[in-house]
Amino acid sequence: MISNRLQAIAAFIPPAKRIVDVGCDHGYIIIEAFQKYQIESAVALDNKAGPLSKAFNNIRGYGFFDRVNFVLSEGLEQFYAQADAFILSGMGGLNIINIINNGLDKLGQARLIIQANRHAFEVRTYLTNQGYYLVNEELIFEGGKYYEIELFEKTEEPVFYHEDELYFGPLLLARKSEIFMNKLRHDLRILKAISHPMPKHLKTIKRIEEILC
Numbered sequence: 031m032i033s034n035r036l037q038a039i040a041a042f043i044p045p046a047k048r049i050v051d052v053g054c055d056h057g058y059i060i061i062e063a064f065q066k067y068q069i070e071s072a073v074a075l076d077n078k079a080g081p082l083s084k085a086f087n088n089i090r091g092y093g094f095f096d097r098v099n100f101v102l103s104e105g106l107e108q109f110y111a112q113a114d115a116f117i118l119s120g121m122g123g124l125n126i127i128n129i130i131n132n133g134l135d136k137l138g139q140a141r142l143i144i145q146a147n148r149h150a151f152e153v154r155t156y157l158t159n160q161g162y163y164l165v166n167e168e169l170i171f172e173g174g175k176y177y178e179i180e181l182f183e184k185t186e187e188p189v190f191y192h193e194d195e196l197y198f199g200p201l202l203l204a205r206k207s208e209i210f211m212n213k214l215r216h217d218l219r220i221l222k223a224i225s226h227p228m229p230k231h232l233k234t235i236k237r238i239e240e241i242l243c
């Protein structure tokens with residue numbers, strides 16, 4: 031059984047049938063995608079041989095093994111196929127932005143499934159500036175950490191988000207689910223424990239308090 035985080039990431043794959051897992055490491059997302067979402071093919075891509083061979087070894091026992099390409103690549107540099115969904119998860123947001131920015135011409139109309147460990151605001155800002163909008167968002171709490179999982183798609187009609195939406199996630203902010211409110215309380219505790227808060231910390235404290243009250 032794979033983690034709730036990985037299951038939630040894979041749940042954003044349909045209706046995509048050809049997926050690329052950028053930074054695949056263990057390859058579990060690809061296994062989940064074949065088993066649960068009947069994808070046709072996958073690319074397991076990583077920039078390090080160790081993680082890529084981990085994915086290779088984890089996937090090779092399955093019947094769909096011959097429908098997976100294993101690609102050693104820095105970002106999308108060595109990716110030349112076409113796909114309906116790119117998954118970039120478990121990496122820092124700035125790294126994710128860098129990978130996407132260097133591979134923009136390879137993305138076509140594919141959906142992007144993103145779970146950035148940090149800098150989600152920067153990722154949302156960057157992608158909306160590139161003509162994407164947020165189709166769905168999911169917040170997962172696992173192992174004492176919160177994970178924001180985001181589904182972006184290309185749009186012809188630009189969608190504008192205000193700063194709070196980019197900061198907290200527009201759909202998460204609108205839904206105000208229990209887990210989202212718990213995350214805000216958690217973030218607020220951390221921010222209030224900073225002994226010499228900077229103006230950006232004070233601004234975030236104010237924003238969170240406004241949402242919570």
Ligand SMILES: C[S@@+](CC[C@H](N)C(=O)[O-])C[C@H]1O[C@@H](n2cnc3c(N)ncnc32)[C@H](O)[C@@H]1O
Nearest residue numbers: 052053054055076077078081103104105119120
């Ligand atoms: C922490 S793992 C996350 C694995 C999986 N995506 C997940 O969500 O559990 C990050 C993986 O991304 C790979 N990675 C980091 N930067 C990369 C880049 N620029 N291009 C390709 N792979 C990268 C790392 O080698 C590592 O295997």
